[in-house]
Structures are given as C-alpha cells and as structure tokens.
Amino acid sequence: MPATLRHWPQHRKEQVRQVRDSNRRTTHDRRRASSRLHACDGRPGTARARRGCPTHGLPRVSAADGNHVPRSFLGWRVAWAAFTVAVFGWGVGFYGPPVFLFAVHETRGWSVTLVSAAVTCHFLLGALLVANLPALHRRIGVAGATRLGGGLSALGVAGWALAAAPWQLFLATVASGAGWAMTGAAAINAMVSPWFVRRRPAALAMAYNGASVGGVLLSPLWVALIGALGFPLAAGAVGGVMALALWLLAGRYFAQGPAVLGQQPDGDDAGVVAARTPSPYAPLPGRSLWRNRRFVTLALGTSIGLFAQIGLIAHLFSLLVAPFGAQPAGCAAGLATACAIVGRTGMGWLMRPATDRRVAAAGNYVVQLTGSLALLAAGGSDPALLLLGIALFGLGLGNATSLPPTIAQSDFVPADTARVVALVTASSQAAYAFSPAAFGVLREGLGAEALFLSAALLQAAAACAVLLGRSAQAAARRRDAGDGQRPIA
Template structure:
C-alpha cells in the first residue's frame, strides 16, 4: 500500500473518508437505494404480493435488531478492517444466490444473507471508523463519508437499466462478484484508529512521553461505556428521533418506486425521482455537516428532520409528477443532513472507545420499527390499493421526532471510570 500517511500533508483520515464513501456507495446501491427496483422486478417475474416482498425486508430488520448490538461490539473489538472483509464477502455470496432464486423461501434466505453481510461490514463498521479518526470535524467528515449513500442512489438508474435489459439474475450475479472483489483491496487501505499510525483524531501528532495529552484540541473529554450511555436522557432522545424518522426512510427504500410506477410513471422515470433527491441529499449533507461543526448539531438536525417529515406528507397526498419533484427536493435536503448528523452526535455525546457498541444498541428500537414499517405499508396497499394511510402515519411520526430531538443535550461526564 502506498505511504499516504503524510502524503502532501493530507491527514490520512481524509483518505479513509474517501474509501468509506466508496464502500458505502456499493452497499447503498445494492442493499438500500436499489431495493425498490429489485422488488418491482420480482413482482413482475413471480407475481408475489407486496406484503410477501416486504416480509423479507421485515425479517432482515428483525435480524438487524438482534445482531446490531453484537455487530457493534465486534466492530469495537475486531476493528473495521476485518468486519468489512467478512461482511462484503457474505453480501457477495448472498447476491450470487439471489441470482438463482425460484421460490419465495429462496428469496428470503438470499435477502437475509445480504442483510447480514451489510450489517457486519456496512453502516456500523464504516461510521465507527470515521468516528475514530475525527473529533472537531466529525460532522463534516461523517457527511463526506455518508455521501456514499447518496452516490449509491445515482447508480440505481444504471442498475434499473441492467434489470430491465439483462434481467435481475444477471444483474444480481454481477453485483455479487463485484462486492467480493472489492472487499479485500478496500480493507487493506483502512486503519482502525489514528493511534495505529501514531496520530490522534483530526491529524494531531501523538504526544511525546511526559507531554500532557490534554494539549490536543481534538481529544475526547471522556468515553462512556454502553451502560453509562443507557442511563442518559440524550441516548433515549436520539433513539426516539432515529425511530420516528427512519420508518419513512426504510419504507421508501422498498415502496417509493412501486408508489411512483403505480401513478403511471415508467420504472426508469421513477428512478429519476430517486436520482433527483439523491443529488440534493449529496450536497445537503455537506452543508449540514459544515454548519453542525460550527453551530449546533441539534438545531441543524431539527431543520433536516422537519423537511423530511413534510416531504413524506406531500408524497402521501399527491400523485403527480410535479409534486413528486417537490417531494424529491425536500426529502433530499432533509435526508442528506439527517443521516450523518444523527450518527455524529453519538460520537460527540459518548466518545470513541465504545462508539460501535453504543450505536448498535441505540439502533435496536429503530430496527424493531423497521420490521413492521414496510410490512405495514405493503399490507395497507394490498388491502386498499393506496399508500395514503402508512405514508401519512409516518409523516406524523416524523414530526414528533423532529421536536423530540430538541431535547438532546450533552451528557455530563460519568462518575465511574471507563
């Protein structure tokens, strides 16, 4: 691997931001942003109901709720490098099996394998890496890394083209091979902590023997254990805000494309809406991260979550292309800022040492909610041939979470040692 530690005086953490963005882009395209495209293809090929399709997603979230704290614990113990290799290898094998499915149970097995791999080597592993390498510029670095989620959305039209021209089987097989081939080279560039390279967060040089480490402006004041974090109000405020906003995000990852195609929009045109909100979210994340590092993460989060809730309400009550564009702009602006900031604030409040474990536990309530949210939307559509009830319900939940986040405050330093 080339020596990038001091190359051109660029802090190595910024190289890791780039690698992290690329890895998240691959996961986002295939596992998150592209779910709706694959579900439309399966519905057309096999005639499976949307409740059936949503059921696989619900089971994957149940898996996430059970394994999330374990995955966070393993990231803290084994490091991101190992977890990325393991996770992307599992994802790749899952997609290869996905390309051969014939029955519903095979689809469920493939989707659970893909979900397991993305849980092991995806979100928690990558954001833990960024949290370890940055402190003062954490929100901006997190926004840059998480921009990979938005970049993944830009590749979904290409994936939709592959599904429509070469069918979902060849597309899935190609995705599986790419994920396996990328895992090892990407992980070799990664370093779990700046201390592994004689650095501190944000690029400060490691202190010499006898020199007080408190002189580093980037160093954390304290690191909470998961038990200490669970006792704080801030932990539960963040958990509620995450739950009430993520139900919309996860539901739209499954049902946005079907919702738009039901309105008479072609599959490729529907993916234009996804691309539009992705572009807006891409730039919104940078702006939100920049502002959050210089003002208040809580207030910036409030604005982002408010836009996201309003966008969900618009989607619930309209079916026209112009309003779909309005939805895309509002949703992208809110979603782009909400995702990195609601993660970065965990690092600000609870430190670096147990970040993965605390994030994994904090995500359990939202993972449980994600079991039922897309399933509820699919069931209501099958029952009423409309998404109005689930979408307006999630819009109201989003508004509640928007005001809950205002109660997030920096916890006091724990009395017991960590």
C-alpha cells in the same frame, strides 16, 4: 604547492595542511554515515547494525514491518474509501432488495407477500448483527469485518438469484443481511471516526454520500443487468466486483488506525490533541446505556424519523407516476437523491464542534415535515408543490443517517460512541423494516393523503424526541458545574 604558500613560514604551511586534512575527513565521515542511514533498516541483529549503523537502536517504522509512516494525513483518503464501501453497501444491501423482490417474483412466480417477508427478514437479521458490530470489530478488526461483509453480500445475492425453494430464499437473507450490517451505517462510522474529531461531521457526510450515489448508480444497473444477463449472472458480476473491491480497500485503508501510523485525528499535532476538552459525561457500561435518557431519545427519534422516511420513499415513485408519467416520475425521485447529497454535504461542512447537534437534527426533521405537508397540499396534481415537497423532503434524507453518529460523538464518551451508533442503527433498522408494509396499509385503507399526513406527524414526533435528549444534556452539565464532578447520566 600553490605559489601563495611558497614564501610562508613553515609552521603556517603545516597549519593549512592540518585544516585541509580535517575537512577531508569530515566530508568522508558524512558521506559514510549517509550511506549507512539509507542502507540500514535499524533492526537489531542485522549485519549493518552490528557494524555501527547510526540508526541502530533508534525507533523506526518501516514499510517492511507494514507500518510505513505516510508524509500526509490519510484521514480523507480513508473517508473516500468508506465512501466507496457505502456505494456498494447501500447499492446491494439497501437498494438491492426491492429490485430482487421484483426479479424473484417474476422468475419464480412466488407471491409478493412471501418475497416481501424475505426482504423484511433481510433487514431484521442485519439489525441483529449491527447491534453486535463493535464486538465483531474488536475480534477481527474493521478491515476483517469489511472483507467478510463483502464476501457475505456476494454470497447472499447469489442465494437470492439461485433460490429454488422459499426456505433457500430465507436462508440467503442470513448472508445478505449480515453483509449489509458489515457495510452499512455503523460500519462506515467505525471506519471514519478514528481519523476525525473536529471535522468528523464533514468526513462522515462525505463518506455517507456514497449511500446516495449507490442508489443512483446501482439501482438502474441492477435492472439493466438482470434484463440483459439474467438474475444469476447479474448477481455474480456485481457481487464479485463488490467482494474484490472491499477486500482491496480494507487491506489498504482500514487495517491500521492513525495511532499505528503515527498520525493524529484531523491531522493535528500531538499538542492540539492533548489540549482537547474531555467529555463531561461518564461511561455507560452494560445495560446502563438503555436507561440513559440521552441514548433512549436518540434511538427513539432516529427510529421514528427513518420509519417515516423509508415508508414514504417506498411509495413515492408510484404516487408520482399519475401526475408526471413513468419516466418523469423517475427523474423526480432522482431529485430527492440529489437534494440528499446537497443537504448532507452542506450540514457536514457547516457544522462546527460547538454546534448543538440535536437542534440541527430536529431542524432537519422539520424541513422534511414541511416537505411532507407540501406533498399533501399538492393533492396529487400540482407539479410545482410536488417538486417543492420532493426537494424539501430530499434535503433531509441523508442527514437522517449521518447526524446520529455526530450526536453520539458529542453526547457520550469516546469509549461508548461506537456502541451507541451500532445500537441506534440496529433499533432504527428494525423499525424501518416494517415501514413499507405499514404505509401500504395506510395507503390502501385511507388514501395517499393519509400517507403524507402520517409522515409529517412522525417527523414531528422524531424532532420532539431528539430535543427531549437536549434537556438531559443541559441537566448533566448543570450538575457537573454545580458539584465539580462528572455527571453519571
């Protein structure tokens, strides 16, 4: 016994001992509870749960159940994963077919017209599936569809490389077109949108930049691999890497949405999400969507704009060879891609929830229109005007893909957004499938000047179509303000 306690009264000594014993018991109980907290998985029926685990009966989410709750917001990682999908999707499904056309023509000796028809078939079949992509996502999930898309893309490219007869080539377009649909614009929107509301334009811009990077990386890679290994081995190598990469990314990032993981869009708190203003528009089930002015103008404007864009891109390189030479012409075409990344990123990060996205889209078409007129004014010989036209035209390239999903977000209820994006993507893809051939006829019949002028006129028409939907927006909101009810259009 300490010396300080020897001369204390007996009852004071007893009080000190009781306090010490109580402290020892409390410390022991805390350590015991802590060990149970870490050891028990909280599931009913386990031995530790039956012995009184302090977490028994509490709702827990565990890694063993596949629903581990991460500490940080996963939305931006999902956007980067979608960026990688876009690199492969566009690099194989969009920029690949023009390279395949050349390879098949050279190795099989089939006519350019025949192989060009297969390219058109590839895009048309892809458009048909894109229109039904939301239903496929509901059935097998975004992760399942992404994995299937990677596998079908690999199978389709192998079919292009191994086709021994024209019918086999067209059969391969069924697989390659389906793979492109499952890894294209509507699919990227489905991957990213559940994770973002306020910052969706920036997230989509980042993800869609993978499309431009896919063109920059995989187009020359295709040419190099086909030249070094031959078309079949090149197709097997790229297709195999794509299928494996998409399989792994889909399982890690697309299998579960934010709600399953206990997170909110944009990484916000639950109170912020609950406070968001609901859409002023009513749902548009079934065919009523096709009678809606906001949808029709969005689909029409996007289709016209992409028809002009793809048609001009298809002929741009060959038009630049004469004034610049082959190698500098390739660098000049690369300038358009670099400007596309800059334009898309800038638009995505500068756009705010209150921004009128139809005005932004119309402005984007006007920038491209100005670029087309600069190319026309160059007369095929002025390098400065040609480079200016390429830069201006390129600034709008990426936004033509990334802006329509953001317009759909602001103009339609969340339940309709995925279907709107899929149908707009399908209609525009069906339209631009014919644009290289149509612009080729113009070029051969009337010259390059007609091609640039037609592109400018089409971009003006696209801007007007998008703005016509803006008047439908305003009318719906005026009706909503006037009668206090939700609009039906």
